Amino acid sequence: MKRRWKIMAVLSLIVVVGGALIVVSGVIPVKASSGHWEITRWFLNFTKERSVATHSTGIEVPDLEDQALIIKGAGHYETGCQVCHGKPDGIRPRLVSLMTPKPPNLKKIVPEREPQELFYVVKHGIKMTGMPAWPEQKRDDEIWPVVAFLLKYPDLDLAEYDVLVTGEHQKQSDQSIESAEGASIPVPHLVIEVCGGCHGVDGQGRGLGVFPRLAGQNEAYLRVSLEAYHHDKRLSGTMEEIASRMSPTEIQEISRYYSRLQPQPTNRSQNKKGTVNRDHPEDPPSFERGARIAADGIADQDVPACADCHATTRKPFKNAYPTLIGQYQDYLELQIRLFQNRSRGGSQSANLMHAAVDGLKPDEIRDVCFYYSELPER
Numbered sequence: 528m529k530r531r532w533k534i535m536a537v538l539s540l541i542v543v544v545g546g547a548l549i550v551v552s553g554v555i556p557v558k559a560s561s562g563h564w565e566i567t568r569w570f571l572n573f574t575k576e577r578s579v580a581t582h583s584t585g586i587e588v589p590d591l592e593d594q595a596l597i598i599k600g601a602g603h604y605e606t607g608c609q610v611c612h613g614k615p616d617g618i619r620p621r622l623v624s625l626m627t628p629k630p631p632n633l634k635k636i637v638p639e640r641e642p643q644e645l646f647y648v649v650k651h652g653i654k655m656t657g658m659p660a661w662p663e664q665k666r667d668d669e670i671w672p673v674v675a676f677l678l679k680y681p682d683l684d685l686a687e688y689d690v691l692v693t694g695e696h697q698k699q700s701d702q703s704i705e706s707a708e709g710a711s712i713p714v715p716h717l718v719i720e721v722c723g724g725c726h727g728v729d730g731q732g733r734g735l736g737v738f739p740r741l742a743g744q745n746e747a748y749l750r751v752s753l754e755a756y757h758h759d760k761r762l763s764g765t766m767e768e769i770a771s772r773m774s775p776t777e778i779q780e781i782s783r784y785y786s787r788l789q790p791q792p793t794n795r796s797q798n799k800k801g802t803v804n805r806d807h808p809e810d811p812p813s814f815e816r817g818a819r820i821a822a823d824g825i826a827d828q829d830v831p832a833c834a835d836c837h838a839t840t841r842k843p844f845k846n847a848y849p850t851l852i853g854q855y856q857d858y859l860e861l862q863i864r865l866f867q868n869r870s871r872g873g874s875q876s877a878n879l880m881h882a883a884v885d886g887l888k889p890d891e892i893r894d895v896c897f898y899y900s901e902l903p904e905r
């Protein structure tokens with residue numbers, strides 16, 4: 528009996544030392560050019576399947592049918608995913624097909640996955656494969672729209688994809704647009720190529736609460752926001768990636784461009800919660816209650832008057848503070864929730880907002896955002 532143990536121990540030692548020698552000798556290929564051996568592929572795939580299944584158990588899936596969410600996810604897919612995974616026509620840079628493993632065509636993968644598994648993969652990425660993690664781990668609210676889009680992706684053709692990604696926006700060069708003062712100004716190249724898809728060339732945000740309106744926004748605020756995204760000080764997986772590629776000159780030029788455009792008033796149908804409160808249809812948001820919070824704050828809850836910093840007219844703006852007038856209600860509400868959870872970040876003045884909104888309750892957030900969103904220009 529003892530002798531058998533001894534033999535086993537010696538054999539195990541030989542396997543371990545032998546294995547180590549093979550690794551040390553350097554004969555195992557790490558080259559991507561030949562792909563994986565069949566057995567390695569099987570092993571890695573099996574490990575991935577088990578890991579994703581185990582770790583995604585218990586993730587709660589929100590309602591993913593909202594068209595605005597799908598459009599938000601499509602915009603991100605275009606800027607952050609299609610370089611590797613391609614568009615519905617299957618075309619991608621040749622470089623990508625030389626990766627091991629290759630980024631798969633998601634039209635084939637998605638139907639085999641549960642939404643919570645897609646969420647897990649998009650949030651955390653996959654080690655040693657080139658599949659990156661989401662840049663901001665605190666922004667689950669940005670990842671679910673991508674999942675909502677992925678679930679639609681297998682059924683899309685290229686034309687339908689383009690409509691989701693850019694809407695009516697045409698990427699033709701040499702466009703010009705009328706500024707708020709009535710001058711004709713050229714549209715910067717980057718706006719046509721990149722920003723226009725989500726914020727619109729006209730800066731109106733495509734009429735959806737998921738992309739903020741930039742037209743008429745305070746120029747200094749646009750600039751410090753882009754700088755904050757650029758330096759990962761304002762947390763957004765979508766905007767950090769886009770701003771990281773902008774030069775200081777582009778940041779300046781585009782902030783000036785959008786600030787000069789005339790904002791359109793937000794109409795009630797664009798504020799989805801504006802007409803009916805989805806959770807309590809009998810208790811719609813109140814413009815008057817919102818106006819009182821903006822003008823006086825709520826003393827018992829340590830909430831200051833918002834108008835002290837944000838004013839109730841667009842001008843004059845001496846500081847790099849944003850105007851909230853005519854901004855989409857859904858967008859404003861989201862930003863306040865992010866401030867409360869400490870997952871927004873922003874410029875050096877962003878801390879002012881923590882103390883300002885920590886005391887607000889969900890109904891109050893809704894009312895004050897509804898008020899600003901519907902406040903007419905004066």
Ligand code: HEC
Pocket residue numbers: 575579603604607608609610611612626628629630631633636640645648649653656657658659673
């Ligand atoms: C730099 C290239 C690259 C980028 C950018 C990229 N991926 Fe991937 N992705 C990959 C690779 C490589 C794999 C294959 C991993 C594997 O086979 O284990 C993959 C796998 C996947 C999978 C399948 C995982 C599974 O269950 O087998 C999904 C879903 C996915 N990516 C979604 C996305 C989304 C959504 C984005 C954008 C937010 C994105 N990817 C961005 C390279 C990329």
Ligand code: HEC
Pocket residue numbers: 602603606717718721722723724725726737738739741749752753762763765766769773781849
């Ligand atoms: C894929 C869609 C998409 C594209 C393309 C895009 N953005 Fe954004 N942008 C967003 C989203 C979503 C937000 C809100 C992010 C958040 O929650 O912080 C945002 C926020 C912003 C903000 C902050 C606005 C505010 O009121 O605080 C600025 C400024 C901005 N984007 C500028 C740009 C510029 C300039 C470009 C082009 C170089 C661009 N964006 C391209 C989706 C996009």
Ligand code: HEC
Pocket residue numbers: 739752820821830831832833834835836837847848849851859860862863872873874875876877879880883884895896
């Ligand atoms: C002491 C000044 C101050 C007060 C008071 C204040 N804010 Fe702000 N607020 C700011 C600053 C500064 C920012 C920009 C932060 C950044 O991104 O750097 C901001 C940003 C915001 C944003 C995000 C806008 C966007 O486009 O992303 C919202 C929404 C907002 N404030 C709502 C409110 C509300 C509602 C109140 C009142 C309850 C309020 N604020 C009170 C200074 C203030």
